[in-house]
Amino acid sequence: MSKISKNIRHLRQLKKWSQEQLAEELDISRARIGSYEEERCDPPIEILVRLSNLFHIAVDALVKCDLRKFDSNTFMEVAENRILFPVVVDRQNNDQVEVVTVKASAGYLNGYADPEYIEMLPLMNLPFRIVGKHRAFPIKGDSMPPLREGSYVIGKFLESVSEVRNGSTYILITRNEGIVYKRVYLNKGNLELHSDNKVYHPYTIHPSEVIELWEFVCNLNMSDKKTEELNLDSIMDMLLSMRVELERIKVA
Numbered sequence: 001m002s003k004i005s006k007n008i009r010h011l012r013q014l015k016k017w018s019q020e021q022l023a024e025e026l027d028i029s030r031a032r033i034g035s036y037e038e039e040r041c042d043p044p045i046e047i048l049v050r051l052s053n054l055f056h057i058a059v060d061a062l063v064k065c066d067l068r069k070f071d072s073n074t075f076m077e078v079a080e081n082r083i084l085f086p087v088v089v090d091r092q093n094n095d096q097v098e099v100v101t102v103k104a105s106a107g108y109l110n111g112y113a114d115p116e117y118i119e120m121l122p123l124m125n126l127p128f129r130i131v132g133k134h135r136a137f138p139i140k141g142d143s144m145p146p147l148r149e150g151s152y153v154i155g156k157f158l159e160s161v162s163e164v165r166n167g168s169t170y171i172l173i174t175r176n177e178g179i180v181y182k183r184v185y186l187n188k189g190n191l192e193l194h195s196d197n198k199v200y201h202p203y204t205i206h207p208s209e210v211i212e213l214w215e216f217v218c219n220l221n222m223s224d225k226k227t228e229e230l231n232l233d234s235i236m237d238m239l240l241s242m243r244v245e246l247e248r249i250k251v252a
Contacts (some may be wrong), residue, residue, distance in 0.1 A: 004048075005039045007067045011055050012037075026050050064116055096123045097154060099136040100179075109178055112212060126154070126218070133157040135214060137171050137179050143195035144169070144181055151221050153181050155214025161191065161207040163215070173212035174205060181216075 012022045012033075019033040026033075026047065035041050043051070045059075052059045061067065098121040100108055111117030124136070139151040147153070155171040164170065166185045172193070173179055182193040187204065194202045 002039055002042070003066050004042065004063050005037050007057075007062050007065075008033070008043075008051065009037045010068050011051075011057070025054055065119075096125055097130070097134045097136050098123055099152070100138065102138045102150075105138050105179055108173065109175075109211070112173060130156070130217070134217060136220070137181070137214070139181060139219075140179075143197045143200045144183075145197055147181075147219055147221055151219060153219045154217045156217050158213045158215050161186075161210060161213060164191070164213070169216040171212075171214040171216070172210055173214075174209050175211060176205075176209060 008022075012019070015022075017025070019037070020030045023030040023033045027050075028047065032047075036043050036047075048059050048062060051057070051062055055062075057067070098118065100121060104111075104117075104121060107117065126134075134154055134156050136152045136154045139147045139153060140149055142148060153169075153171055158164075158170075164184050164186055167183060169181065170184050171179065171181050172184070172191075180193065182195060185192040185194065190204045190206055191210070192202055192204050
């Protein structure tokens with residue numbers, strides 16, 4: 001059975017709907033629902049969009065991700081995009097942090113909504129309690145001292161630009177620049193991005209350019225490491241020395 005057929009049946013059963021009830025919600029026949037669930041045919045894009053709107057699950061997730069693996073209560077909506085993040089937890093029900101490695105960051109703009117891409121990211125637990133969706137991103141360049149290239153910033157996902165607090169720092173995933181870490185100010189409906197390194201001038205972007213917004217929680221600073229020492233092994237050694245529990249290490 002394909003993932004989409006499993007997902008249609010799974011989502012219907014979560015709602016405790018019959019095939020007839022789901023068919024009514026989608027304005028199609030019960031026979032078509034049966035054909036999708038029994039994998040006799042695949043739903044066209046029009047039906048996938050209706051399913052996405054009905055269950056608030058991204059089309060990518062409907063097609064690529066086995067939703068039965070995730071607790072239905074661990075998904076959160078991302079603004080108007082209807083893209084949902086699974087909040088990953090360990091066996092003790094502690095929230096975990098996905099690590100976007102330097103190599104993986106190059107494909108983040110294409111992969112951020114792809115469940116298969118996200119599932120390949122390494123996971124870690126922090127030595128303090130966190131609640132909600134968190135992710136670790138690599139720092140590039142020298143615009144935000146004392147952090148240097150090779151360090152990581154851990155952020156908590158925000159659903160809206162309206163949650164920005166003037167002067168605080170955020171990881172922004174932008175359409176034109178990819179992953180950036182800046183101090184942010186709201187200015188006449190736009191976002192003013194400032195670097196702590198004054199060599200770099202502030203610049204302004206419109207909120208529509210922001211794909212994801214993550215509020216700074218903590219950083220893993222590699223400022224005491226030489227350039228040649230900034231590799232995955234040294235970062236993982238540092239995490240272990242901080243008693244950060246690593247569930248799995250996989251270079252993306």
